[in-house]
Structure formats: C-alpha cells, structure tokens
Amino acid sequence: MxxxxxxxxxxxxxxxxxxxxxxxxxxxxxxxxxxxxxxxxxxxKNWQLACHESQIPRPGDSICRTVAGNPILIVRDHTDEIRAFYNVCRHRGGPLSVKSGTTTVLQCKYHGWTYLMDGSLRGVPQFDRVELFDKKDFGLKPVKTETWQGLIFISLDENSLPLRDVIGGISERISxxxxxxxxxxxxxxxxxxxxxxxxxxxxxxxxxxxxxxxxxxxxxxxxxxxxxxxxxxxxxxxxxxxxxxxxxxxxxxxxxxxxxxxxxxxxxxxxxxxxxxxxxxxxxxxxxxxxxxxxxxxxxxxxxxxxxxxxxxxxxxxxxxxxxxxxxxxxxxxxxxxxxxxxxxxxxxxxxxxxxxxxxxxxxxx
Ligand code: FES
Ligand SMILES: [Fe+2]
Structure with a gap:
C-alpha cells in the first residue's frame, strides 16, 4: 500500500x-x-450481508448485490444449495441470470453463454472455428458464502475469518x-x-x-x-x-x-x-x-x-x-x-x- x-x-x-x-x-x-x-x-476483506434465505425461497431464485464495485449473483440451486458468483460472464463481461425454465443453468443476458450451477461453462453458441479455446478455462468465478440464522453472507476474501468467529455470541444473546x-x-x-x-x-x-x-x-x-x-x-x-x-x-x-x-x-x-x-x-x-x-x-x-x-x-x-x-x-x-x-x-x-x-x-x- x-x-x-x-x-x-x-x-x-x-x-x-x-x-x-x-x-x-x-x-x-x-x-x-x-x-x-x-x-x-x-x-x-470482510463478510458482507447478501440477503436472507426467505428472499430467495425457491430453486432458481436469485438476488444481485454489489461489493466493492463487483456485481455478485446469489442463487439457490435445484438441490437447495445457496451459491454465489461474480455476476460477470467470461465472454465479454455480461450479466447472468437463471435461464428461464431451468434451475440448473445460468445464462448470460448478452450473447447467451450458459453455465452450470457449479460455475462451469456449458453452452457457447456459434463458437466453432475459434482456436485454442477450452471451456474449462472460462468458468464463472465463485464467491465464498456462509449462512447464519437464515442470513446469507458473502466474502470476496478466500481467507476471511470463519463467519462464526465474527458473529459469535449473537445467537445466544438474542435467544x-x-x-x-x-x-x-x-x-x-x-x-x-x-x-x-x-x-x-x-x-x-x-x-x-x-x-x-x-x-x-x-x-x-x-x-x-x-x-x-x-x-x-x-x-x-x-x-x-x-x-x-x-x-x-x-x-x-x-x-x-x-x-x-x-x-x-x-x-x-x-x-x-x-x-x-x-x-x-x-x-x-x-x-x-x-x-x-x-x-x-x-x-x-x-x-x-x-x-x-x-x-x-x-x-x-x-x-x-x-x-x-x-x-x-x-x-x-x-x-x-x-x-x-x-x-x-x-x-x-x-x-x-x-x-x-x-x-x-x-x-x-x-
Ligand atoms: S458477454 Fe456473456 S455471452 Fe457474451
Ligand atoms: Fe438517528
């Protein structure tokens, strides 16, 4: 610095x-x-509150946040797992949303690239003849998430403290x-x-x-x-x-x-x-x-x-x-x-x- x-x-x-x-x-x-x-x-560096589980109650529900200028997508997948990604398509930076009619695929709103819920790139329309391109290199960047008392937190720092170390004692106090x-x-x-x-x-x-x-x-x-x-x-x-x-x-x-x-x-x-x-x-x-x-x-x-x-x-x-x-x-x-x-x-x-x-x-x- x-x-x-x-x-x-x-x-x-x-x-x-x-x-x-x-x-x-x-x-x-x-x-x-x-x-x-x-x-x-x-x-x-610190945990950010994304939303409460009840704001994305059904598989395929999602919510967008911005953390330090980074658009983030928080989504509930078809197994009810909460996932978070940078809301940034690896093609040319477009935003993602759950592909309509599915709860298992994220689709870019720009040219339609699709990603599975684990972030891996699946569909790349009209990309034949592109050389030296491997879909494996173009997955979505995941964001760390933890849930406490129904509140979903995200952290852009892989090494941030466990959330429980941050909020320790609150559950007991508010009981x-x-x-x-x-x-x-x-x-x-x-x-x-x-x-x-x-x-x-x-x-x-x-x-x-x-x-x-x-x-x-x-x-x-x-x-x-x-x-x-x-x-x-x-x-x-x-x-x-x-x-x-x-x-x-x-x-x-x-x-x-x-x-x-x-x-x-x-x-x-x-x-x-x-x-x-x-x-x-x-x-x-x-x-x-x-x-x-x-x-x-x-x-x-x-x-x-x-x-x-x-x-x-x-x-x-x-x-x-x-x-x-x-x-x-x-x-x-x-x-x-x-x-x-x-x-x-x-x-x-x-x-x-x-x-x-x-x-x-x-x-x-x-
Ligand atoms: S920016 Fe996402 S498909 Fe083009
Ligand atoms: Fe006040």
Missing part, C-alpha cells in the same frame, strides 16, 4: 482508548481515493429470537448524500437522539441506553420509558437489540421482527441504505397493522437521520473541520467502529 501511504498520516492510525482518541479525519469521508482504499482494505424463522416482507432503499461512514457513525450512538429524534427520545429511557462491544460487532439497546401499548417502539414480550456487524451491517431485532440494513458506498459522498423487513408471521403482522407502523416510523426516523447525515457530510467537507473527540458515555460504538477501521487499514498496510 506504499503508493497510498500519503493518504493516511501514521498518527491517524494510532489506536487510542476512547478517553483520548480523536475521531477519524475528515479526508477519510470526503475523498474518492480513500474510498478506493476502503474497497480493498475493508469491503473485499429465543430465531432469525431463520423470519419471512421476508418488504425492502426500502434510500440514496443518501453522505459518505457511508457518516451513516454508520450516526447509527452507532444514541447521543443525537434527544436533538435529532425528539419524539423517539420521549419514548426511550435514555439514561439507561446501553452500548456493548464485542470484537467484530457492537450492540445497542435501551429500555422504554413509555411502555404503553401505543408506543410503537416498545418491544412486546421482550427486548429490542440493535446490532452493528463491522463494517456495514445492521440487524435490528425485536420479538417477531427483524430489520436488516446494508450500507453500500456508491461514491465517496453517497451511500445506498437497503432496509429489508422480516416477520415471523407477516400475515398476522399485516393484519395487526404492525408492518404499516414499522414502515411509517422507520421512514420518519430515517428522514431525520438523512437530513443530519447530509448536513454532517457538508461539515466534514468544509475548510474548518478535521477531527473531533468522543463522548465516553455516549459514543463507545462509534469509537469501536473507527478503531476496527483503523485496524483493517493497518492490516492492509503491513
């Missing part, structure tokens, strides 16, 4: 306790060259919630004019709640808001001060858990409900936030109006967060701001995230 070393000042990579640490420098949020570094050091019992219901997507880390930082602290979300603030027992950190993830939760039935944030019969899994995955878990958020960088000053909603019993949740409530309240909170995140991006871009400091009491999650980022960059450098 020596060619990139001017990007990062060594002192900015120093790992310090929260009591003494600075926030990461503004240039890390405002330059495309830093995002390129992150694509290699962060997004290609008896079972994420694999959830059914997909809806997706909402926001394109936000801020660096992906501005959105992540904002998710990771309740410090802004009284100012940015006054209505939500009145419902939470803010004094007892807790942030816990593990090696690769953090957890926030807050008891509710208003436990009346019309408090839409109240977790019935149980606890609400707000997990952040480094670098860009959020799992909001309430009894009977799961909302996943994936924060995808689109450019250095833009990100796409994908909210997927799941319920153990979507029909009942629909009948009870839970889904409508969840969507309305999420949209309201999200709008408040979008406005502040976009304003913060402008502040980070300004001539006068570089680094700030952390509230020890309220910003442990942000410090933890930024520390993991620094560690990732250090690992990548040396």
């Amino acid at each position: 020596s060619s990139d070393s001017s990007l990062i000042k060594p002192e900015d990579l120093e790992l310090k306790p929260i009591e003494r640490a600075d926030t990461i420098p503004s240039a890390w949020y405002t330059t495309s060259v830093f995002l390129e570094l992150e694509e290699n050091a962060v997004f290609k 008896p919630n079972r994420l694999d019992k959830m059914e997909y219901h809806t997706t909402t997507i926001d394109l936000i004019e801020c660096n992906w880390k501005v959105y992540v930082d904002n998710y990771l602290e309740g410090y802004h709640i009284p100012i940015v979300h006054p209505e939500l603030s009145g419902l939470l027992d803010y004094k007892n808001y807790v942030t816990e950190t593990a090696e690769h993830y953090s957890l926030q939760y807050s008891p509710f001060s208003d436990t009346s039935a019309d408090n839409p944030y109240k977790a019935e019969d149980g606890q609400a858990f707000y997990y952040f899994i480094y670098p860009n995955i959020m799992l909001n878990i309430l009894p009977g409900r799961l909302q996943t958020n994936i924060i995808e960088p689109v450019g250095h000053d833009k990100c796409r936030v994908i909210f997927d909603y799941f319920y153990t019993d979507p029909i009942k949740a629909e009948e009870q109006g839970t889904i409508q409530n969840d969507l309305e309240y999420s949209a309201k909170i999200q709008q408040e967060d979008i406005e502040i995140c976009e304003a913060v991006q402008a502040g980070l871009r300004s001539d006068v701001y570089d680094k700030g400091r952390f509230s020890v009491k309220r910003e442990l999650g942000v410090w933890h995230f930024q520390t993991l980022l620094k560690k990732n960059l250090l690992d990548f450098q040396f």
Whole structure:
C-alpha cells in the first residue's frame, strides 16, 4: 500500500482508548481515493450481508448485490444449495441470470453463454472455428458464502475469518429470537448524500437522539441506553420509558437489540421482527441504505397493522437521520473541520467502529 501511504498520516492510525482518541479525519469521508482504499482494505476483506434465505425461497431464485464495485449473483440451486458468483460472464463481461425454465443453468443476458450451477461453462453458441479455446478455462468465478440464522453472507476474501468467529455470541444473546424463522416482507432503499461512514457513525450512538429524534427520545429511557462491544460487532439497546401499548417502539414480550456487524451491517431485532440494513458506498459522498423487513408471521403482522407502523416510523426516523447525515457530510467537507473527540458515555460504538477501521487499514498496510 506504499503508493497510498500519503493518504493516511501514521498518527491517524494510532489506536487510542476512547478517553483520548480523536475521531477519524475528515479526508477519510470526503475523498474518492480513500474510498478506493476502503474497497480493498475493508469491503473485499470482510463478510458482507447478501440477503436472507426467505428472499430467495425457491430453486432458481436469485438476488444481485454489489461489493466493492463487483456485481455478485446469489442463487439457490435445484438441490437447495445457496451459491454465489461474480455476476460477470467470461465472454465479454455480461450479466447472468437463471435461464428461464431451468434451475440448473445460468445464462448470460448478452450473447447467451450458459453455465452450470457449479460455475462451469456449458453452452457457447456459434463458437466453432475459434482456436485454442477450452471451456474449462472460462468458468464463472465463485464467491465464498456462509449462512447464519437464515442470513446469507458473502466474502470476496478466500481467507476471511470463519463467519462464526465474527458473529459469535449473537445467537445466544438474542435467544429465543430465531432469525431463520423470519419471512421476508418488504425492502426500502434510500440514496443518501453522505459518505457511508457518516451513516454508520450516526447509527452507532444514541447521543443525537434527544436533538435529532425528539419524539423517539420521549419514548426511550435514555439514561439507561446501553452500548456493548464485542470484537467484530457492537450492540445497542435501551429500555422504554413509555411502555404503553401505543408506543410503537416498545418491544412486546421482550427486548429490542440493535446490532452493528463491522463494517456495514445492521440487524435490528425485536420479538417477531427483524430489520436488516446494508450500507453500500456508491461514491465517496453517497451511500445506498437497503432496509429489508422480516416477520415471523407477516400475515398476522399485516393484519395487526404492525408492518404499516414499522414502515411509517422507520421512514420518519430515517428522514431525520438523512437530513443530519447530509448536513454532517457538508461539515466534514468544509475548510474548518478535521477531527473531533468522543463522548465516553455516549459514543463507545462509534469509537469501536473507527478503531476496527483503523485496524483493517493497518492490516492492509503491513
Ligand atoms: S458477454 Fe456473456 S455471452 Fe457474451
Ligand atoms: Fe438517528
């Protein structure tokens, strides 16, 4: 990474306790060259949430994602096995889809080359007279996948940690919630004019709640808001001060858990409900936030109006967060701001995230 070393000042990579640490420098949020570094050091190195099994329930179902500029196809094959490939045809780079009428063949949408579900190239129309061409050399590139509690993760790094080492402890903590019992219901997507880390930082602290979300603030027992950190993830939760039935944030019969899994995955878990958020960088000053909603019993949740409530309240909170995140991006871009400091009491999650980022960059450098 020596060619990139001017990007990062060594002192900015120093790992310090929260009591003494600075926030990461503004240039890390405002330059495309830093995002390129992150694509290699962060997004290609860590597990990414692709989707939930219930989003591709039948053989032949598939979903597309982008990881660090790489189009990825996740597909359920005819034996119910989940597979992932770079969604890039080896002919001239076209995109693939499941060939209609089959669950065993992927077909390029450009000139129709076909591949078996193991990625091997099968059909190459009108390719006679081509010399020194062996189909064996032109298979699809596979992507590593692992499933945990029904959530399908992908990693572009062959040597990434086993997924269980990343998420270890969450299953026990959220029990008896079972994420694999959830059914997909809806997706909402926001394109936000801020660096992906501005959105992540904002998710990771309740410090802004009284100012940015006054209505939500009145419902939470803010004094007892807790942030816990593990090696690769953090957890926030807050008891509710208003436990009346019309408090839409109240977790019935149980606890609400707000997990952040480094670098860009959020799992909001309430009894009977799961909302996943994936924060995808689109450019250095833009990100796409994908909210997927799941319920153990979507029909009942629909009948009870839970889904409508969840969507309305999420949209309201999200709008408040979008406005502040976009304003913060402008502040980070300004001539006068570089680094700030952390509230020890309220910003442990942000410090933890930024520390993991620094560690990732250090690992990548040396
Ligand atoms: S690019 Fe796929 S068949 Fe031509
Ligand atoms: Fe917020």
